[in-house]
Amino acid sequence: MKLKLPRAKKRLEIICDEVCELASDDDVVTDVGTDHGYLPIMLSEKIKSKLIATDISKSSLEKAIVLSNKHNTEVDCRVGDGLKIAPETTIASICGIGGTEIAKILSDINYHGKAVLQPVPTDKDLRQFLLDNNYHIKKDYVILNENKFYFIFVIDGKDCKNRYSQKDKFFGKTNLKNMSEDFILYLKSEVNRLKFLENFDITKMSEKSKEELKEKIKYYNVAKNILKKGK
Numbered sequence: 419m420k421l422k423l424p425r426a427k428k429r430l431e432i433i434c435d436e437v438c439e440l441a442s443d444d445d446v447v448t449d450v451g452t453d454h455g456y457l458p459i460m461l462s463e464k465i466k467s468k469l470i471a472t473d474i475s476k477s478s479l480e481k482a483i484v485l486s487n488k489h490n491t492e493v494d495c496r497v498g499d500g501l502k503i504a505p506e507t508t509i510a511s512i513c514g515i516g517g518t519e520i521a522k523i524l525s526d527i528n529y530h531g532k533a534v535l536q537p538v539p540t541d542k543d544l545r546q547f548l549l550d551n552n553y554h555i556k557k558d559y560v561i562l563n564e565n566k567f568y569f570i571f572v573i574d575g576k577d578c579k580n581r582y583s584q585k586d587k588f589f590g591k592t593n594l595k596n597m598s599e600d601f602i603l604y605l606k607s608e609v610n611r612l613k614f615l616e617n618f619d620i621t622k623m624s625e626k627s628k629e630e631l632k633e634k635i636k637y638y639n640v641a642k643n644i645l646k647k648g649k
């Protein structure tokens with residue numbers, strides 16, 4: 419039976435491709451926060467690795483169990499928090515969850531394996547956490563799907579010193595390397611969102627807010643410059 423995906427399926431298809439690229443037959447792939455369980459079913463059609471699906475919400479996991487049974491897929495479904503209930507994981511997909519929550523899930527078991535991560539709504543906190551904790555960021559890029567931007571991180575283990583410039587930290591290293599169409603659209607939307615900074619009066623702000631704003635202005639100017647001159 420063909421799996422019916424939601425309308426915004428490009429995101430799931432890209433995440434699925436990234437997991438497949440990492441996976442071999444003896445890997446254990448865990449989809450944390452699986453909800454409907456689309457990803458493990460998509461994966462079961464492409465790879466032979468053992469598949470686990472977890473969710474902290476029993477009712478969400480029930481949707482995954484129903485879908486997996488309907489598709490006759492062997493997915494080991496478990497209710498619980500993060501990766502604590504799947505310590506045998508060698509590849510984790512943690513998608514559609516807040517960046518600080520993803521960071522907590524990785525920290526909780528001091529996860530050292532591979533991962534595909536897609537934080538919501540923003541990339542900044544998670545990127546900083548991954549850099550601070552020496553996760554090897556193999557890919558770090560944005561995609562546009564149905565008018566929404568999503569950030570994808572591919573992690574290839576831990577204990578690595580990433581070389582990230584300030585620009586890479588602002589926008590993601592893979593984005594700057596590949597200058598994809600979706601990244602250009604993201605930059606345009608960021609410049610548009612922060613255009614108000616051009617005429618902003620910072621004199622009446624507190625010192626702390628001034629510092630934050632200066633960082634934002636720097637970010638805005640770098641984004642404008644990339645659009646003007648390229649990377």
Ligand SMILES: C[S@@+](CC[C@H](N)C(=O)[O-])C[C@H]1O[C@@H](n2cnc3c(N)ncnc32)[C@H](O)[C@@H]1O
Pocket residue numbers: 450451452453454472473474475478498499500501512513514515519523
């Ligand atoms: C917005 S859905 C994302 C579903 C799917 N991963 C995707 O990307 O389309 C987030 C899911 O993560 C689950 N979740 C949130 N925190 C979790 C945690 N610490 N451990 C396991 N599941 C979690 C929620 O219950 C919810 O079902």
